[in-house]
Amino acid sequence: MANTFFGLNIGTTGLYAAKTGLNTTAHNVANIETKGYSRQVISQSAATPISTNNRYGMIGSGVNVNEINQMRSEYYDNKYRSNNALYGKYESRSYFMNEVQAYLNEIELEGFTVTFDKMYDSLQELEKDPANLTVRTQVANYAQSMCEYFNSLSTSLNQVQTECNFEIKNQVTRINSLSSQVATLTKQINTVEIGGENANDLRDQRENLIDELSELVNVTTEERTVGTCGATEYIVRLDGNLLVDNYEAKQLTVIPRKEKMSQCDVEGLYDIYWDNGERLNPESTSLAGTLKALFEVRDGNNMENLQGYAEEIDEGATTVTIHSTNINDVKDLNIPQEGKITIGNGEYTYSSFSVSVNADGTYSYTFELNEEARHQYAEDTKVALGTTMDYKGIPYYYAQLNEFIRVFAQDFNTVHSSGENLNKETGVNFFTANSTVEGGKQYNLNNLGVKNGEDVEISEFESDRLVQDTSYYVLTAANFTVSDKIMKDPASIVAASSITDGIGNADVAKKLLALKNDVTMFKQGDPAAFLQTLVGEVGVDTNAAQNFAQSQQNIVQSVTSQRLSVAGVDIDEEAMNLAKYQEAYSLAAKVISVMNETYDTLINNLGI
DSSP: OOOTTHHHHHHHHHHHHHHHHHHHHHHHHHTTTOTTOOOEEEEEEEOOOEEOSSTTOEEOOOEEEEEEEEOOOHHHHHHHHHHHHHHHHHHHHHHHHHHHHHHHTHHHHTSHHHHHHHHHHHHHHHHHOTTOHHHHHHHHHHHHHHHHHHHHHHHHHHHHHHHHHHHHHHHHHHHHHHHHHHHHHHHHHHHHHTTTOOOHHHHHHHHHHHHHHHHHSOEEEEEEEETTTTEEEEEEEETTEEEEETTEEOOEEEEEOSSBSSTTOOTTOEEEEETTSOBOOTTOTTOOHHHHHHHHHHHOBTTOSOEEEEOOBOTTOOEEEEESOSOOSGGGOOOOSSEEEEETTEEEEEEEEEEEEOTTSOEEEEEEESSOOSSOBOTTEEEEESOOOOSBOHHHHHHHHHHHHHHHHHHHHHHHTTSBOTTSOBOOOSEEEBOSSTTOOBOOBOOSOSSTTOEEEOOSEETTEEOSSBOGGGOOTTTEEEOHHHHHOGGGSOOBSOSTTOTTOOHHHHHHHHGGGOTTSBTTBSHHHHHHHHHHHHHHHHHHHHHHHHHHHHHHHHHHHHHHHHHSOOHHHHHHHHHHHHHHHHHHHHHHHHHHHHHHIIIIISOO
16 A cells, blocks of 8 residues: 555656656757767656555556667668778779779870870971981880870889788778777776766767778677676678677787788788688688779779689699680780789699690790699699789789780880881891890890790890890880880881881881781771770770769668658757656646645644
């Protein structure tokens, strides 16, 4: 049975409930502009009634405030994060592709087109006056200007690759920092909630960190209750790999590669490893976020890396020969002198390789391994070199430039070497490649495999001696140049097949001029058409990246609006709550005032 002053207790519970509601509403209003804040609401229920032992039943005992809850939707949280990861990927793609486009656009604006036309204008003058040394000097200088343009373009692409590489390191640092903060907050949350309270604001902080992570990489979260004390276990996974295990954050490490994945890569590109030594796979098709985009731009080769099938390999073998490859032309070969080779699921490094041209024109490659084969590999085991990245990144565009330079230089050199110069000497290669050794030596470029079945070593140097039988494989945008002999002695330029009939003969010069409009040189058409196609291709790729980024941004904004419809603070709703709780507080106070007058009359004025 209720005591005499039971009504005061009921009024007091109402006061406390209304006050809690007012405080919670005030907290919501104060955080209306706080990023990531989730609206909080109180949960209340009628207090346990008291039996009166009378036929009218039980009497209410007031109200209980059970807890203060966050208004969040796990569905919208997960939807936001998966789309945010895609947005991070497309936005980063767009940024770096704009840089690539800016450099390659110079092909049409003031780069290749201008220097190429000037070189051919000077060749036209050479045809008119083959003996004129001034004209010959102009031919050499304009040709060198074209080479220097490609050298500059190579440097620019390497700068973009270096920038991507630096950003990969920065993003890994951010991921490590965010994951450590998530682990720390999880411990703080459990410390609070084991005592029976809800750590709503700490949970908001943790969710904000996960939102930040989701733009860098695709993450998933899982929270499960442990025991009956209110503690939870919080798990975060990065592309399926454990990143945060409750209070422990797994750290990622960047380690510079010892070997290049592509012939034109800059030195020291980073690979990412977990703290247990396992490598994070950048080729994973499920990986997303800014980190994925950085790998795509830095390493993307459109899956055009060297791939083939191995001949049977015995355990302990130190060589591997592959056949049925996807690259059977030197102009497309961009593997490094030394690098990594994947045989089946095993990864090895090689120190050198050679190429054999088969009777049907296909290539077979033999690689010298730095270690013995760890077990036997069956015939036709899949083999791949470097990364297999399905995106057109720096290595892909670099390979396109190399293809142009190799094909054009080879055709130009073939024509130029077919005649005699003013010194009555057989013509030499007009274009060549600078070597990387001191002394400024240059390669003596020759066609690969002039005899079917002949093994041709693709190596740069043996000790300090330049290998004479060097293929156009070594010619890249970085080392493309005019032969020193041509630059030092313009008389070495060949304009005639023979000068026996006089120095006015210019039949070779005419053939060199014809190369400008030779539509058989490339499948895209003449040389200018090849590079115009390349510019168009990068333009399409950049535009696609921009469109995807804009589209994904719109999706993220739409999901954010849906998310805010649940978790966001609405100023009109909170204004109504303020009025509602204010009125409830006033009424509860009125109950206590009425009870006070009743008890005053009962105690002081009945005269008992």
